[in-house]
Amino acid sequence: MKYVKLFGVAALAAAAVMALFGVGTASATALCSTTADPCPAGQKWPANTVVDFSIPPEASIVLKDTGGNELGRCGISTLKGKITNAGSATDTVTWPVEETTWGKCTFTTTTVTLGKLEIHKIAGTSTGTVTADSAIEWTTTTGAFGSCFYGVAAGSDLGTITEGSGTGVTFHVNAVVTRFGSNFLCPSTTRMTGTYVLTSPSGTTFSVSSS
Numbered sequence: 001m002k003y004v005k006l007f008g009v010a011a012l013a014a015a016a017v018m019a020l021f022g023v024g025t026a027s028a029t030a031l032c033s034t035t036a037d038p039c040p041a042g043q044k045w046p047a048n049t050v051v052d053f054s055i056p057p058e059a060s061i062v063l064k065d066t067g068g069n070e071l072g073r074c075g076i077s078t079l080k081g082k083i084t085n086a087g088s089a090t091d092t093v094t095w096p097v098e099e100t101t102w103g104k105c106t107f108t109t110t111t112v113t114l115g116k117l118e119i120h121k122i123a124g125t126s127t128g129t130v131t132a133d134s135a136i137e138w139t140t141t142t143g144a145f146g147s148c149f150y151g152v153a154a155g156s157d158l159g160t161i162t163e164g165s166g167t168g169v170t171f172h173v174n175a176v177v178t179r180f181g182s183n184f185l186c187p188s189t190t191r192m193t194g195t196y197v198l199t200s201p202s203g204t205t206f207s208v209s210s211s
Contacts (some may be wrong), residue, residue, distance in 0.1 A: 029121045029128065030087030032209040035163065037126070039209040044086045045201075051095055052080040053171050053196035060104075061173065061194035065187045072140070076103030079171075079196065081114075089211035093119045094133055105140075113137040113151065119161060121208045126163035128208035130171065132156045137180060149181030150190065161208070169198035169206040 031049075032039035055061060060073040081098040085091055096116040102109040115136030119128040137151035152158065152175060159173040175192045198206060 028088060028090050028211060029093050029119055030209045030211055031083070031093055031119070032126075032207045033204045035126050035205065035207045037121075037209045038089075038211045039207075044209075045083060045093075047085050048082045050080065050082050050200055052078065052198070052200035054078040054199045055194060056167070056197050059195055061192060063177075063190050063192050065190055071187075071190060072106035074102050074105040074109060076105075077101065077194075077196070078199075080200075087209075087211070095119065097136070108141045109138060110141070111136075111138045112149070115152075117158065119208060121210050122160070126207040126209070128161045130158040130161060132158060139181070146183055146185075147181065148183055148186035149179065150177045150186075151180050152177055161206070163205070163207045164198075165205045166202050167197040167199065171196040171198075 030039050031045040033043045033045065034040065036043070055075070055077045060075050061077050062073045063071045065071055078099070078101045079097050080100070081096045084094045084096060087093040094116055095118070097114045100111045100114065102111075113135055116133035118131050118133045120131065121128055132152045132154055134154050135151055137149065139147045139149045141147050156175065158175045159171060161171045162169065164170065173192055173194045173196070177190055177192055179186050179188050179190075
């Protein structure tokens with residue numbers, strides 16, 4: 001059966017997202033508006049800062065099976081939420097995803113559980129890895145095969161966020177997602193890849209600091 005056309009990007013997570021990655025450890029972090037470690041006083045992104053990532057016009061979030069066959073894609077996707085703390089030497093920045101959008105998808109994609117993300121500094125850099133702080137789940141509805149439910153569990157790697165300013169800040173998603181529904185026509189695991197850019201806040205540096 002051609003499950004290769006089963007879903008349209010179950011995208012997220014990520015925000016949903018979200019491997020989405022890495023090589024970092026789950027250490028305390030802060031987001032800084034200048035490239036410095038530790039972050040100078042008054043330069044930390046404060047709690048309740050709205051963070052909004054979107055796919056640029058020429059890009060897509062892509063879902064592939066373990067053999068590398070493309071299952072589907074979405075040409076529009078956003079992840080939006082407010083960070084809940086400024087981070088410190090003992091606290092990690094947490095980013096609950098409060099809103100997601102999906103569009104231009106192979107099949108209709110709907111977020112079921114928004115979840116929360118954590119950002120961890122990669123030692124020796126101003127880049128951070130992203131992990132799921134709580135489960136993220138979504139569904140893709142197909143005409144022939146019904147709904148395919150996918151998600152990532154708490155603690156899953158979702159990708160990396162690179163240092164930059166404005167849309168120069170990139171969230172590279174590279175995540176293994178797992179089927180949590182009972183539809184056996186859907187592959188049990190798939191890989192999601194794609195790149196988001198920061199659309200809000202604009203005009204400020206995004207740098208991951210240890211505190």
